[in-house]
Amino acid sequence: MTSMQNTGRSQVSKPEIDYSLYLVSGRELLPEGITYLESLEQAIQGGVTVVQVREKNADTGEFLKIAQETQELCNKYNVPLIINDRIDIALAIRATGVHLGQTDMPVSVARSLLPAETIIGISCNNPEQVEKALNEGADYVGLGAVYGTATKDVTGKITGPRNVGAMLEKLDGSNVKAVVIGGIKSSNVLRTLHGSVSTTGHVLDGVAVVSDIAASKTPKDAAHNLSSIVKAFKHVSLPSSLATPFSTQVSSPLVEHAAALLYIVRKHGPLIHQITNTVVTNQSANATLALGASPIMATSPHEMEDLQKATGALLINFGTIADKEGMLQAGKFANLNKKPVVFDPVGVGATAYRRAAAKELMNFWQASIIKGNAAEIGTLADSVEVQAKGVDSGGSFENPPEVIRQLAQKERCIIVLSGVTDYISNGSDVVALHNGHPLLGQITGSGCMLGTVVATFAAAERLRSLEKEGTGSNEEGRLVSGDMLLAAVGGVLALTVASEIAAARKDVKGSGTFLPALIDELGRLTPEVIIDRAKVELFH
């Protein structure tokens, strides 16, 4: 609360608030042995940048007393204080601001009652509410609830991080700040910040938290964990460069770097955790082995926490979607351990259940790469251009690069669209790859195998990046180290080039002999052969 800002909308100077870590009080959640003020002081020492007093059960006298005590502590550390709901209390203690809900007093009325420099924040659950808040002159918005939480009944109001971007976009060009609230914890804060960025590159100003700090026995550590992640994320996500977290950072030619990842696969033999469908489990595991990596096909949710510490990358393929809880937990712990997550939403357009499951998974964890055929990508992109026919695709897009560019921006990850020509985008660049053989379409699970190979290259690219960059401060704010576009290009090239070589073999008489030959050729493949045969086009 040290400097003042001129809002532009009026001539009033308002306190400039750092919203990075916004603590909303939760006295009822305090663990035994620590008082409210002790917990608050430790939390501020740990990195809380703004405090809200939220008292849902206190009468006016008690609320006022708590607000005064909180203010004394906040003043000691020069941290701004916001009062939830109660304009009278905010007036009485001259609080820095108030926070209002959708059913509380309208922002314009509150503004007329409060000193002009008072900060007014309002909760918003959808883009229309954000637009209204902007028009009514709010200073910041609290977006959510992002996830479910035991702290408040948020039934029917859970947005998921993937809907936050559309709300943030409404704030483009304004000075109105935004935080998310609801279920934010140190275990999901980085993936939440990453997944919330709008397609226009608008980034959250911070996160609001109750229980992860208030219920902690060590609130200083809890706040410090959250604060360091938010700071690291802000450090790497410059609002104007959408592609920063996953753009190609490698200066020499794309194909050479992508192909060279095969050396890293062979050198390190990363563990590739695959939750895949029962049709392809065996051949996908064999393809992983042939490349020089190590497959593990575990599905139980109970082992995901341990597994994700050891893996190089995770593939989630929901072809026979029997293990949704395992998929949820695997992705969550992969994000937490900063491991690449490749999502293959097999047949997502085929049933309402699959569409809902894909949304649930994608809101629970952040994919690094999504791979699908035209029907699957069309479903995720809400396009009616290509209709789903079971798990196979029934057509192609008029403008594939544009479809996947937009989907990559929306989903904040690399999109791989498989087909006769494969397309890959990071939301700004699009790569078209023209390798492959028709026999790939005549064996079951070649698309699933592509997911496996891409996941293997993603593990290699992460290792390459960590070897080169180390775990410097820039890496801390990124969900996954390395350039996942490069990994996707390498993976697609490896499988398609191997398929061309396998199909040309004299001993291959049809799809039955093609599959083992393909596994053999994946094992014999070298980066040089990939570079030699790659047919790649790059669109900027």
Ligand SMILES: Cc1ncc(COP(=O)(O)OP(=O)(O)O)c(N)n1
């Ligand atoms: C920062 C922030 N965002 C949202 C809320 C929720 O406010 P509201 O919708 O008014 O619900 P209650 O807090 O009154 O239960 C908040 N308090 N802070």
Ligand SMILES: Cc1ncsc1CCOP(=O)(O)O
């Ligand atoms: C006040 C509020 N508004 C929306 S969710 C929520 C509670 C958030 O609490 P927690 O951080 O413990 O999930």
